[in-house]
Amino acid sequence: xxxxxxxxxxxxxxxxxxxxxxxxxxxxxxxxxxxxxxxxxxxxxxxxxxxxxxxxxxxxxxxxxxxxxxxxxxxxxxxxxxxxxxxxxxxxxxxxxxxxxxxxxxxxxxxxxxxxxxxxxxxxxxxxxxxxxxxxxxxxxxxxxxxxxxxxxx
Numbered sequence: 001x002x003x004x005x006x007x008x009x010x011x012x013x014x015x016x017x018x019x020x021x022x023x024x025x026x027x028x029x030x031x032x033x034x035x036x037x038x039x040x041x042x043x044x045x046x047x048x049x050x051x052x053x054x055x056x057x058x059x060x061x062x063x064x065x066x067x068x069x070x071x072x073x074x075x076x077x078x079x080x081x082x083x084x085x086x087x088x089x090x091x092x093x094x095x096x097x098x099x100x101x102x103x104x105x106x107x108x109x110x111x112x113x114x115x116x117x118x119x120x121x122x123x124x125x126x127x128x129x130x131x132x133x134x135x136x137x138x139x140x141x142x143x144x145x146x147x148x149x150x151x152x153x154x
Contacts, residue, residue, distance in 0.1 A: 009045050009095040019043065020135045023142040025067045027060065028098075030142060032135050036124035037117060038101045040075050040138065044068055046096040053088060053096055064096070070149060071100045074141035079104065085113070 012019055018034035028044040035041060044067055053061055072084045081102035088098045103110060114122060126134075 007049055007093070007095050009093055009097055010049050013045060013047060020131060022135060022139050023146070025070065025146070027064050028067050030067075030071055032131065032138060033099070035122050036126045036131070036134075037122040038103060038107070038114060039124065040079050040081070040102045040134070041124075042071050042075065042100045042138070044071055044098045044100065050096045051090065051094045056096075064098075068098045068100060070145050071098075071142065073149075074138060074145045075100060075102045077145065078137060078141045081105075082107070082110070087113075 011017075012031070013029055016031060019031035020034075021029065022032055022042065023030040025044075028046055031043045031045065033041040033043050044064075046064065050056055053064075056064070068086060072086070075081065075084060079102050081104050083103040085101040085103060086098060087101065088096065090096070101114060108121065109117065
């Protein structure tokens with residue numbers, strides 16, 4: 001296991017920095033990403049330092065992806081996006097984490113991944129007040145979807 005000194009996501013779990021905490025699920029913490037070029041862009045970070053999805057049991061992989069889907073349902077209910085992109089890359093940060101990115105009707109480049117966008121567009125200017133309002137709405141949405149999912153399992 002890496003220490004907080006070497007893994008930025010392990011450190012973010014302790015001190016989120018630019019990430020805005022939204023929820024603690026069973027396996028992952030959900031954050032509003034610092035970049036908001038796609039409004040509502042969330043990141044789910046596995047609480048334990050694991051570098052590859054295939055290093056986890058199939059059961060744990062299923063739980064993690066269930067949490068990714070839960071976040072997507074909350075985003076879909078809040079925004080009604082045209083698409084949602086799901087990305088677990090690991091090229092730069094070697095810690096399992098998922099980007100859940102709503103793609104909206106006014107998306108300037110709907111057929112391509114966001115990673116090639118200019119830095120300014122990717123960052124998405126947002127005031128602190130707007131970020132706090134969005135975070136509060138998404139927190140509530142995540143909790144509502146989690147509660148509905150739990151009820152459906154009963």
